[in-house]
Amino acid sequence: MDYITINNKNVPITGEEKNLLEVIKKVGIEIPTFCYHSELSVYGACRMCLVEDDKGNLMTACSTKPRPGMKINTHSAKVIKIRKTIIELLLANYHQDCTTCGKSGHCKLQSLANSLGVDKIRFKPRKEYEELDRSSLAIVRNPNKCILCGDCVRMCSEVQGIGALGFVHRGPKVSVAPALEKNIADVECVNCGQCVAVCPTGAIIVNDNTQDVWEALNNPEKVVIAQIAPAVRVSIGEEFGVPEGENSLYKSVAALKLMGFDKVFDTAFTADLTVVEETYEFLERLEKGERLPQFTSCCPGWVTYAEKNCPDLLPNLSSCKSPQQMFGSLAKKYYAKELGITPDKLVVVSIMPCTAKKFEAKREEFKTNGEYDVDFVLTTVELARMIKEMGINFNELEPESLDMPFGFFTGAGVIFASSGGVAEAALRLAAEKITGTTFDAIDFYDVRGLKGIKEAAITIGETTVKVAVVSGLGNAQKIIEKVRKNEVQYDLIEVMACPGGCVGGGGQPVPNDMETRKKRAEAIYKIDATMPLKKSQDNPAIVEIYRKWLDQPNSEKAHHALHTNYIHRKRISGMEISDETTENIKKLEVSICVGTNCYLKGSYDLMQKLIALAEEKNMTELLEFKGTFCMENCAHGPSVKIGIDNHKYGVQKDEAEVFFNDVIIPKIKSLNKTTSV
Amino acid sequence: MTTKRIDLTPIKNFFAEHPGLKRNNLIMILQKVQELYGYLPEEVIDFISEEIKVPKAKIYGVATFYSQFRLEPQGKYVINICNGTACHVKGAPSLVDEVEGILGIKSGQTTPDGLFTLETVNCIGACGLAPAVVINDKIYGKVTPEKIAELVNQLKAGEK
Numbered sequence A: 001m002d003y004i005t006i007n008n009k010n011v012p013i014t015g016e017e018k019n020l021l022e023v024i025k026k027v028g029i030e031i032p033t034f035c036y037h038s039e040l041s042v043y044g045a046c047r048m049c050l051v052e053d054d055k056g057n058l059m060t061a062c063s064t065k066p067r068p069g070m071k072i073n074t075h076s077a078k079v080i081k082i083r084k085t086i087i088e089l090l091l092a093n094y095h096q097d098c099t100t101c102g103k104s105g106h107c108k109l110q111s112l113a114n115s116l117g118v119d120k121i122r123f124k125p126r127k128e129y130e131e132l133d134r135s136s137l138a139i140v141r142n143p144n145k146c147i148l149c150g151d152c153v154r155m156c157s158e159v160q161g162i163g164a165l166g167f168v169h170r171g172p173k174v175s176v177a178p179a180l181e182k183n184i185a186d187v188e189c190v191n192c193g194q195c196v197a198v199c200p201t202g203a204i205i206v207n208d209n210t211q212d213v214w215e216a217l218n219n220p221e222k223v224v225i226a227q228i229a230p231a232v233r234v235s236i237g238e239e240f241g242v243p244e245g246e247n248s249l250y251k252s253v254a255a256l257k258l259m260g261f262d263k264v265f266d267t268a269f270t271a272d273l274t275v276v277e278e279t280y281e282f283l284e285r286l287e288k289g290e291r292l293p294q295f296t297s298c299c300p301g302w303v304t305y306a307e308k309n310c311p312d313l314l315p316n317l318s319s320c321k322s323p324q325q326m327f328g329s330l331a332k333k334y335y336a337k338e339l340g341i342t343p344d345k346l347v348v349v350s351i352m353p354c355t356a357k358k359f360e361a362k363r364e365e366f367k368t369n370g371e372y373d374v375d376f377v378l379t380t381v382e383l384a385r386m387i388k389e390m391g392i393n394f395n396e397l398e399p400e401s402l403d404m405p406f407g408f409f410t411g412a413g414v415i416f417a418s419s420g421g422v423a424e425a426a427l428r429l430a431a432e433k434i435t436g437t438t439f440d441a442i443d444f445y446d447v448r449g450l451k452g453i454k455e456a457a458i459t460i461g462e463t464t465v466k467v468a469v470v471s472g473l474g475n476a477q478k479i480i481e482k483v484r485k486n487e488v489q490y491d492l493i494e495v496m497a498c499p500g501g502c503v504g505g506g507g508q509p510v511p512n513d514m515e516t517r518k519k520r521a522e523a524i525y526k527i528d529a530t531m532p533l534k535k536s537q538d539n540p541a542i543v544e545i546y547r548k549w550l551d552q553p554n555s556e557k558a559h560h561a562l563h564t565n566y567i568h569r570k571r572i573s574g575m576e577i578s579d580e581t582t583e584n585i586k587k588l589e590v591s592i593c594v595g596t597n598c599y600l601k602g603s604y605d606l607m608q609k610l611i612a613l614a615e616e617k618n619m620t621e622l623l624e625f626k627g628t629f630c631m632e633n634c635a636h637g638p639s640v641k642i643g644i645d646n647h648k649y650g651v652q653k654d655e656a657e658v659f660f661n662d663v664i665i666p667k668i669k670s671l672n673k674t675t676s677v
Numbered sequence B: 001m002t003t004k005r006i007d008l009t010p011i012k013n014f015f016a017e018h019p020g021l022k023r024n025n026l027i028m029i030l031q032k033v034q035e036l037y038g039y040l041p042e043e044v045i046d047f048i049s050e051e052i053k054v055p056k057a058k059i060y061g062v063a064t065f066y067s068q069f070r071l072e073p074q075g076k077y078v079i080n081i082c083n084g085t086a087c088h089v090k091g092a093p094s095l096v097d098e099v100e101g102i103l104g105i106k107s108g109q110t111t112p113d114g115l116f117t118l119e120t121v122n123c124i125g126a127c128g129l130a131p132a133v134v135i136n137d138k139i140y141g142k143v144t145p146e147k148i149a150e151l152v153n154q155l156k157a158g159e160k
Helices: A020-026 A077-092 A108-115 A151-159 A194-198 A210-217 A230-234 A236-240 A249-259 A267-288 A300-309 A311-316 A323-339 A356-361 A380-389 A411-417 A421-435 A473-484 A514-530 A540-550 A556-562 A596-600 A603-616 A653-671 B009-017 B023-037 B042-052 B056-065 B085-089 B092-103 B145-159
Strands: A002-006 A009-013 A050-053 A058-060 A071-073 A139-141 A165-168 A175-178 A204-206 A223-228 A263-266 A346-352 A376-379 A453-460 A463-471 A492-496 A588-593 A623-628 A640-642 A646-648 B077-082 B116-121 B133-135 B138-140
Touching: A002 A020, A009 A020, A050 A077, A058 A077, A077 A108, A151 A165, A151 A194, A151 A473, A165 B056, A194 A204, A210 A223, A210 A346, A210 A376, A210 A380, A223 A249, A223 A267, A223 A323, A230 A236, A230 A249, A230 A267, A230 A346, A230 A380, A230 A411, A230 A514, A236 A380, A249 A263, A249 A380, A263 A267, A267 A323, A267 A411, A267 A421, A267 A540, A267 A556, A300 A311, A300 A356, A300 A473, A311 A473, A323 A346, A323 A356, A323 A540, A323 A556, A346 A356, A346 A380, A356 A376, A376 A380, A411 A421, A411 A514, A421 A453, A421 A463, A421 A492, A453 A473, A463 A473, A473 A492, A540 A556, A588 A603, A588 A653, A596 A603, A603 A623, A603 A653, A640 A653, A646 A653, B009 B023, B009 B042, B023 B042, B023 B056, B042 B056, B077 B092, B085 B092, B092 B116, B092 B145, B133 B145, B138 B145
Parallel strands: A002 A071, A223 A263, A223 A346, A346 A376, A463 A492, A588 A623, B077 B116
Antiparallel strands: A002 A009, A050 A058, A050 A071, A139 A204, A165 A175, A453 A463, A588 A640, A640 A646, B077 B133, B133 B138
């Protein structure tokens, strides 16, 4: 057996170790790192993991292969001095408003500065700060807190296969930004929040909606109800020192009630409903042999990804809304009526492990009577923050039970939290539907586990159903390529944007690494194993909902309330036909978005009004109006682009004249300085 | 300037003529784009990103890392004022001030009418002619503020 010596202690090595860090960990020493994540490629930039060998050479433990006979000192005087200096230098450049930062208490930089005893910074702080990027509904980017570790960049491109963020510029001007330094909401980002999961500082944090929820709770006119997603119950405890994987659902219910929520329900209930709708849809497609493979549609990160990158596969997506949106829809369309209030008096708050859910909730298609079906989305961490704000002693709470009717769920609804859960839940129903017999125990172990791509061929009666389960969008990309090339034949493909599924969502507590995700997933299956009912079709509350409100699975009423459609959101620039006319007068191009969202907000009327105004003012020669398709800022539409790159959002049709006079005319004037307008 | 839409034909032809271009050819491709379009238009970056499967953010990162790449169209006349040591000592900064004053733009910018781009460079290897100025491909030596004003105004007049 080969050995290396770490701090005078002999440690056996197998030769399998990726780097010194792994060996050092075996001795029970945690070396600080910023840019090292076991799931990402080794970058070696932060220099925090420097160690010293017996010859006085310094090396980064993350990028050094262990060699037999090495003598390593992990905390020599030299190493400690360097580590402290690095922290000091990082802090000098850093916007140190730690006490008011959303990451405070969970920030690696903060905790390392503390534990390394950095008590003063010899360098002067920065004088100017850059603006925050608040364009996204899911995340907030604060470039003043970026330490250039590149974790988000590598996560986004290596694991998620998207690459929405990159390093730009050079030398002291380097920063992390989206392409062309656009707002994150205007690029390929799908809001999965995996960048938040790896960011060691406050440079990328979740867009906080706690204030909105407090306001709703304090409004006596409103009835505020909550839905808790399956993955939250096994992770929220981590914020209060409860061991990973303990079921904190019923304590969370107690906390929410204390905070003033009128009713607390479970998203696992609508997950059961999703199973029923989606499986009926699947079996129908399977029978007809059309639109296969069917892709699941409960993950909003994946749905956005598909809309932006795979327009050819949109017909294959299940038309089912996600459990969150099914809940919102039922609450606003039916439950409000039952309470005897109008939908605008009912506030639906979801507690999700997910950042993309914040975007999903604000999709225009998810409205009832002009009100969003889901009003606010809180992540697990945000809920924990509110509980702390309330001064609630979480660990001392007496567990409370969920409210009815949306508080009854089966094991099939709970396993949605983990990659493979949706597929397994669907199979538990499909098996019974296909064979016409009832099974007592149906577990499909092949689709469980944290592997990024899982495959299973399941024979039910005389039918064989081929299933693929992928998590991580990079893996989804691989499967999609194969499907497109007809290299693989699947009937059902479950896609979750985050590696490991929702247990590893961008809104979960940190550390949110694969190790933690594994424990959370195990806990989810443990809950499933102890559930008296494990199949969605056995959920009596679901049966009741169909009887009372929705007739039967895939009925017209069910379609109206529980299904949706998808839009091709890909922006294809350069597809416009070039205009060859050359004139002396310089025409100002005004592009008005007539994508679905902007259209619904009246962009078409706005365009008509602007054209009429141009005619009225005899300015048609100077203007060129164009209808364009989706500027990808749907939440703030109607969107208008003036000239090449001047975007204006939220231009209301009633303000057309003001907009024409105040924005368009000055622009024409500056474009045609000599032309009298 | 008429807001011209970007015609993708030249870059499409280039890719058609050179099948098998991959991500490791990125810098060469960007150089070609600049040769074809004068700068790197966003639409073309989009196109390349799709073709060689490299995220736009990464391409933008490469484009901003190297000072040879431009992300804005250049003016008809590109005025390069040498600010190398010799030219600097001989008064290049006053030339920059003068041109900035006449054109109303800062170094690195292009006039709104698309006629002039002003830039400074670090040594063009003509120290004997300091301070030196290059307008498009023509080199002018021992330039004074008066002389550069005259040159710029002449070009301006020629366009009227």
